[in-house]
Structure formats: C-alpha cells, structure tokens
Amino acid sequence: MKKQFLVLNITMTLGLGSVFALPTAKADSISGIQSQRSSIQANIKQANQEILLVQDELSKLNEQLKRAEQAMIDNQNMIVKTENDITAANLEIQKLEEEVASLQEAIAKRNEILKERARSYQVTGGDVKYLDVVFGSTSFSDFVDRVGAVVTFMNADKDLMEKFEADKKAVEEKQASIQTKLVELTNLKTELDGMRAQITEQQQQNELLREELKQKEAAGLASKADLQQQDSSLASQEAQMAANLAPRVATTTGSSTSTKSSTTTSSYIPAAPVQGSGAVSIVTTVGNRYIGNSVYVFGGGRTAYDVANGRFDCSGFVHWAFAQAGISVGASTDSLKNAGRKVSTSEMRPGDLVFFNTYKTDGHVGIYLGGGNFIGSQNSTGVAVANMSSGYWANHFAGKVVRIIE
Template sequence: MASHRRPKQPSRTRVTVLTATAAAAVALTSQTAQADPKPTKTEVKAKVDKLYHEAEAATEKYNGAKERQETLKEEVDNLQDKVARGQGELNDLRGELGSVASAQYRTGGIDPSMQLFLSADPDNFLDKAGALDQLSGKQAEALQKVKAKQRTLAQQRTEATDKLDDLEDVRKELGDKKQKFQGKLAEAQKLLNTLTAAERAKMQEKEQRASRAAGDRVELGNEAPASQRGAAALSAAATQQGKPYVSGATGPNSYDCSGLTQWAYAQAGVSITRTTFTQHADGTKIGKSELKPGDLVFFNNLAHVGLYAGNNQILHAPKPGAVVRYESMDYMGTFQFGVRI
C-alpha cells in the first residue's frame, strides 16, 4: 500500500521574502506607470510663461483693488472730516437756540393783554411786543437750521459707515488678489526648479541676451505718431529701458506693464488710469492696422499693455525677471486692440 505524504510547506521566512519581493515589484511597476515624464526645458519655459501671464492678470486686478482702496480711504477721510465739522456747526446752532430761548424766557410768560393793562407806558410795551415777535421768528429759524443740520449729519454718518464697509471688502479682495499673483509666481519658480542648474543658467542667459538686444538700436521705421502727446509718452518710456519689471511698480526705478504706460503718459502731461482693465477705456479703440507710435496696445484678454513704437515693435515692461525693452508684437500673444489717447 502506497504511502501518501503531505507536500512540504514552504518556510515562513521564504514566504515573507517572496511576498515582500512581489509587493516591491508591484509598487515599482505602479510607480513607473504613474510617474509623469520630466518636462523638457521647452515645456517648462512654455508653462512658466503661461504662469507669468496669469500672474500679470492677477497683478492688474490687484492694482485695481489697491486703487479703489486708496480712493475709498480718501472718501472716508473726507466724510469723517465733514461729520466732525458738521457736529461743531450743530453745537453752535444749539447754542444759538439756547440763547434765543433764554432771551424769550427773560421777557416773562405774562399774557400780552395783561402786560398792556399793567404797563405804565403802552408805547414802550408795543415796542417790546414787536421785539418778542421777532425773537420768536429767530427761534423758529434756529430750530429749522438745527433740524436740517441733524438730517445732514445722519446722512453723512450713514454714508461714512457704508464706505468703511466697502473699504473693508476691498481690503479683503486686495489680500486675495495678492495671494493669487504671488501663488502664480511661486508656481513658476517651482517649475523652474525642476530644471538642472545648467538648464536654468541657459534660460537666464537667453533672457539676458533678449534684454541686451532690446538695449541696442531697434529698427522702428519712420511711422509718424498720431499726436504730440503720444510721441512724448513714447519718448519718455524709451528713457526707462533696462529698468526691471516689478509687480505693482509705477516707477521711477521699476515698473509693471500698466505702471510704465501710466508713468510715460504722465510725463507727457496726460493722466490715465492705473490698470490694463481701465486704461483700455482711456481713449479711442483702434485696430492693428491703424496703430501709430505712442498708441497703447493690449494683449491676452487685457492682461498686458505696452506702447506701440513702430515697425510692429512695442516698448513695454514684459514680465518678472525681464526689463523694460522693445519687443516684436509677434511674441506678445493674442493682440486685443490698440487705444489712442
């Protein structure tokens, strides 16, 4: 009779080793399948440029909120000054009203007919009676002034309270906008950090070459400006070449895109608003074929603005890490329209 032996069971140590090896292999395979390939330098640059455009749009919105904050703060201060002055005027009116009441009280509360009966000099009494009537008229007038001033003060206090609420909302919005553009810049830097030191150096060298080339003589053609103020603004901006782009900066040491255009037109004696989202309404919109030197040119859903310089070139503050320079419109992204100031 054949004997039936039970198959030999693998040792616990062997099972553990095999299990761990299999798990590691599965994990490695899974990681390999899930891991994204490292982006190329070209892909990183494209993503970084996109983030810079998004950061610039957020910066312009931040600038707009900051401008509203400054306007509201000025309005609140003016209203609070008016309320303080109005309270002083109300106190003076109340003082006048008190003087009138005191004078009336001193005439006595005796019935006029009894005063006439008791008076040794009827003519003198009639003079006093006329003065009493005049005094009552002044009292009524003083009362009306007090009531009107109280209404005005109540309106001003309500308006000041509303403005303070608006100011608080804008301050919160300002914080959100700042956080957004700073986040975009941080994300761009994180992407740049995925490159090797050599790749980053090569990108930086290319950017520096672009900035140096912008400092060289640029062929702008001989297009005539549409106006003297446009020519003056462009000429002023040209003196700022080489100065760095800084988010929120309006000169004279650094600029963002709309900060440069606002500064340039201020040198020409023209006041324009602060951001791309408002500057587009500061003049007359024109098409690309109508552009003349000194016109404002807008790109990428109003996220960027520069000054048209002629021969398809613009003069602008490009992006973080760059300086004020001339650049072909072909590299600016989506053209929106021009604006003639």
C-alpha cells in the first residue's frame, strides 16, 4: 500500500502540481483571455483525469481498509476464543492436579500398610520367616489355621503391590498429560501474543492510510477548485469585454465558453495471466491477483468467502495456491513444514516453501519465487512479494526450505 501511495503522490505532483504555478494574468483582449482559458481548461481536463485516477485508487484502498477492519474483528474473535480455550485448559489442568494429589495420597497410605506388614512378618536382622510361623504350630488344626493366614497375608500383600504399581503408573500418566497441556498452553499463549501484535500493527497502519487518503483527496480537489476559480475569473473578464463589443463578438465568445470537462475512467491493468500449465508456474503466479487487493486474517483462506474477498493467513494462502495446481497440502505451518522433503538453501528453487521464525519457530511460510524473493500473505500487507535476502525476512529466515513439487 505504501508503494501505491508513493505512486499516487508522484501522479498528483506531476499531474496537478503545475497548476499552482499558473499565473493569474489579466489579459487585455478577448483572444488573450480565450487563449488563457483554453490552457486552463486543458489543465482542468487533465486534473479531472488525475482526480478520477486518484479517486479510483482511493476506492480500492478504502475497500482494502474495510477488509483490514473486518480482519481485525475476526482476529479479535479468534483471540477471545483462544483465551476461552486457555481458561478451559487451565481448569482441566487444575482438575488433573487434584486427581494426582489424591492418587499420591492413596499411594502413601498403601506404602505405610506394606511397611507395617513387612515389620510384622520380619524377625530381627532377617527376612520374613513364614516357615517359622507355619511350623511353630502346636496342633494340626493350628497348623492349618497358620497356613491359611500366611496365604491370606501373602495374597493381600500381592494385591497391595499390584495396586501400588497401577496407581503409580496412573500418576505418571496424569503427570505426563499435565505437562502436555502446559506445553500446548504455552504455544497458545505465544500465538495469542503474536496475533495481538499483528492486530495492533494493522490498526496503526490503517490510521496512517486513512490520513494519507484524506490528504491526497483534499489536495486533488483543492487543485481542481483553484483551476475552476481561475477559469471563472477569466470567464467574467471575457463576458465583460464581450459586453463592450458588438453582439457578434459576444456570440463568438459565448461559443468558446461551452467547453466541457471530459471525464475518463482510470485504466486498470490486470495481473499478467498465468503462463504454461506447469505446477510451479501456477503456484508462483496465481497469487498475483491478490497483490494490493487482500488482507491478512488469522485462519483465513480456508473458505470460499475468504478466497473471494482476499482474506488469507500465510499457511492458508500457500494451501490455496497449491490447490490451484491440483496439489493438496496442509493448511497450517506445522503440517506444511513436514510435507514434501527438506532441501538446502543452495538448492532451493521457485515453488519451494520457505519458513521464517516470527512469533514462534517456523511461524511464517511463503512460496519462493527465485532471486531472493517470495510471495506470501504478510500480516501488514496481505498477499505481497517480499525480499528475503536482506532486512526483516533475512533476519528471520533460519534456512528451512521444503520442496513439494519435484
């Protein structure tokens, strides 16, 4: 968009700037006035053309601002959903921690029972002497009773040990589950912070764009008004002179004041059509139609509505571009970085996926075009071609390249 404003600024300067340099000279004859008016009316015609061009660009940029505003609303909704998910996950973790505490308490109690059992069966300095217990009976009946008691105690100890091991395993599994949840929460929080930063940046840029748009439009209209005022002043002079001459002259001059300001519509040069049927050609050029006509939306590019309105996030754009070549790839950076095969930076060629460490490792993805450039949906511009050889993208490129098309 900033490039568009630069073009507009240059156009306004070249097309309208010269108007302010026109002298408001007072002619001493009708022919002199007519000559000045002819020059001014030519400038008015040019001003009309330039203003229409500017207004056409303003219309496109205003549509872009509307997309960006809607994107901010959608992103904010995504943030709210993510925060709710984090709250729910925290409640689940709290519940798991309570279960773990309960299991640990049960294990501790069983451990004490086992220790007490062991002490009751053990003699000083030796092991449990079940045979002494059995053969210390005073009668056959006592012998049977003692054997039964020993078996009962041994089975009870075995059950306690098995229960102990089962509970211990359950605790370990619960703890592992908690750790997994904590990792997921950390990733969600990182992603949430990234979304907030993107929304803030979009808001700031939108405010700057609005102000620049107002200034451009005001400058164009002021230039046109200045021209029209000069023409009106000269028309009055012409009419006054004509009134002092013969009606023939008045008729002649009257016809000269009937100049119409022609209007033109701004020309629109469509993006160059995709050439060839090769998959690489398709995925590297199909997104050109959205350059300057799209907006970054977290989670965008996955519905017909998003595609029709140029609403993409980075992975959604890559998913869509490859789909236009009949190639199915994932719609998240995590799935895309594990697709195809990894290649070195020295081997990368147009059509390869390039990854950047933004708010997280491999947090941004684009399609390499060659010459150090890639196309992708950037959070500040929507779909755009960016250079990864220097500046921001060079600093955030860690060398991760994935080839989908062999």
